[in-house]
Amino acid sequence: MKDSLTQRRCSMTPPPISGQAFLRDGVEQGLGLRITAAGARSFVWEGRAKGRVRRITIGQFPALTVLAARRKAREIKAAIAAGNDPANDRQEERREITVKELCDIYLERHAKPHKRSWKEDARRINSRLIPRLGTRRLSDVRDADLHRLQEAVRHESGHFESNRTVVLLRTMFNLAREWRIFAAENPASRVKLFHEDSRERFLSPDELRRINQALLAEPSPYWRAYFPLTLMLGTRKAELLRARWADIDFDQATLRIPETKAGRSHLLPLPAAAIELLTHLPSYGTEAFVFPSQSAHDRHLVEPAKAWQRIRARAGLKDVRIHDLRRTLGSWLAAEGYNTPLIGKALNHRNAASTAVYARLDLDPVRLALEQNSQRMFPATTPRLAAD
Secondary structure: OOOOOOHHHHHHOOOOOOOEEEEEOOOOOOEEEEEEOOOOEEEEEEEEEOOEEEEEEEEEOOOOOHHHHHHHHHHHHHHHHOOOOHHHHHHHHHHOOEHHHHHHHHHHHHHHHHOOOHHHHHHHHHHHHHHHHOOOEHHHOOHHHHHHHHHHHHHHHOHHHHHHHHHHHHHHHHHHHHOOOOOOOOHHHHOOOOOOOOOOOOOOHHHHHHHHHHHHOOOOHHHHHHHHHHHHHOOOHHHHHOOEHHHEEOOOOEEEEOOOOOOOOEEEEOOHHHHHHHHOOOOOOOOOEOOEOOOOOOOEOOOOHHHHHHHHHHHOOOOOOOHHHHHHHHHHHHHOOOOHHHHHHHHOOOOHHHHHHHHOOOHHHHHHHHHHHHHHHOOOOHHHHHHO
């Protein structure tokens, strides 16, 4: 047809001196090619939708061929015939936020105000979600994208981390629906989580002996003390690292943890071996923090992972995680016949059914349990050697 658009006509027609010019297609009514004075060429469709004149940019030439432009023009007309307004739909699409924008909103509006563990969310967002999905509009996230994300994280960091990443994304999409910034079905709700085996790893007496020997070769006096203290007290990783000397009452032999994962403060009696370790630390009487940072003033150590990898490698126990040390204390206390409420108080569990019982216990039984257990865990000379 004489006036139809062809690849040659679209490429060979010279641009106008100023403004823009249009070439109309004789095959698909409403389709045209817009050419600017700068030489940019794009397909457009012009027509009426719901009584209003619309001009919709379809795509750039030559990336989009004439045949592909005609197909898109027919799709636009079909949408109009079905009662839709493609121009409005595209405006809504342009306003839709990306996954990265949702992550930013989630952190500021929900995670930081309401979660003590928001930094873990931020870590997963920055290392997992944004690199893989950050530029996607929410409605562009598909099941296949999430399955690829799930598999990639599982391969890198295991089932637990993969599941927590999917659950985080699921939470963000649910909140986006609640905040009325996303209306479609939550794509993460259709992703099945990996099975997680309940971990029951704890140190046997022989394994603990090997850890004690490996501690003697650790160059840092702080890590030589940190891990035995974790074993004796059952503290969580960050709770002990954040400890200040002001939190320790040497007259009463107690350590107060101002804020724990359970959302309350926790008062722990200190066994004699723990006192011995603490008073031999270089920071004793000189620093605000028990485990001060060696690179930043007025800060504490934050990550024991590398030190623990060194120690457990020397001990030949590469499958033992830091949290297994806390689990070891509970297991050893249970093996000695101490009751569940006492163990729960020692570990500051937040089991709601046991909270009332914990409140009626004083520190004396817990002190006796921790004292006797520390003597079994650490021979009399070991803490001193580890601290020297």
